[in-house]
Amino acid sequence: MTTPVRILIVEDQPADAELMVEALEDSGFDVSWQLVSTEGDQRTQLPPAEVDPALRALQKWQVDNWGAERDLTLDRTGQFAQAYYGYNYALVPATAESITAQVAAGHPVIVPVMTKALQNNHYGRGDVYHEVMIKGYTPDGVVTNDAGVQEGKDWFYAWNVIFGAIDAQAQKMGQGRVALVLTK
Numbered sequence: 001m002t003t004p005v006r007i008l009i010v011e012d013q014p015a016d017a018e019l020m021v022e023a024l025e026d027s028g029f030d031v032s033w034q035l036v037s038t039e040g041d042q043r044t045q046l047p048p049a050e051v052d053p054a055l056r057a058l059q060k061w062q063v064d065n066w067g068a069e070r071d072l073t074l075d076r077t078g079q080f081a082q083a084y085y086g087y088n089y090a091l092v093p094a095t096a097e098s099i100t101a102q103v104a105a106g107h108p109v110i111v112p113v114m115t116k117a118l119q120n121n122h123y124g125r126g127d128v129y130h131e132v133m134i135k136g137y138t139p140d141g142v143v144t145n146d147a148g149v150q151e152g153k154d155w156f157y158a159w160n161v162i163f164g165a166i167d168a169q170a171q172k173m174g175q176g177r178v179a180l181v182l183t184k
Contacts, residue, residue, distance in 0.1 A: 019126040058084070071129045073173060074112055074180040087182045094166050094179040096159060100137050102181050109134040110180040112173055113165035115148060118157060122149035129172055131180075134162075 014035055021031050036045055061084055072080065078089030092098045094111055102109050111134060116127035136143030141159050146152030157165075163177070170176050 015126055015128070019124050019128060022124045071173065072131075073175060074110065074131070074178055077110065077131060078180050078182070081182055087184060089183075090181045092179050092181055094163070094177040099134055099142065099179060102179075103134060103137055107181050107183055110182070111162065111166050112169045112175050112178070113162070114168035114172065115165075117161070117165035117168035118146075119161055120146075120149065120155070120157075122151055129169055132157075132162075132165075134179075 017033075017035065021033050025031050034045060062080065065083070066076070074091060078087075078091065081087040082089050092102065094109075099109050099111075110131050113130050113132055114127050115123040115130050118132075130148050132148070133145045134142045135145055138156075141157050142162050144152065144155045144157060146155045149155075166177055
């Protein structure tokens with residue numbers, strides 16, 4: 001008999017949580033889950049002593065500084081990385097030229113996307129806002145570490161696909177073609 005794995009999904013959108021559960025099920029996990037709406041319910045289902053202290057610290061920082069935040073814009077992600085981890089950040093135009101220049105300089109680039117526009121069947125049926133890290137490129141597209149899916153390490157997206165996914169998030173997040181560059 002295998003030991004059950006407990007995973008905390010912190011998500012304010014039930015549809016997004018369902019996508020995560022679906023991805024776990026698609027990966028072979030037998031998932032039993034419950035949506036909780038209040039902090040009291042959360043504490044009952046997952047006592048604080050069982051939650052990783054580092055995760056609690058990240059959550060506390062975000063709540064203390066921004067209150068409840070549905071989705072972080074790239075600017076907020078950069079602010080968080082700077083304040084919490086000491087990274088410098090810059091928002092740059094998301095063009096093939098700026099992405100390749102930053103990656104060639106050794107800087108990962110993070111872009112905002114909508115998952116459906118990525119044309120990656122590992123995301124399932126939903127369409128959610130997400131951020132993807134670009135770590136490499138070829139003349140045909142970008143190499144990413146896409147934490148949104150289990151198979152996301154070294155995932156390749158053609159240039160037209162990644163730009164289509166960036167454009168798709170503009171309606172929800174209002175960010176346009178922008179990218180986040182983190183440096184030490």
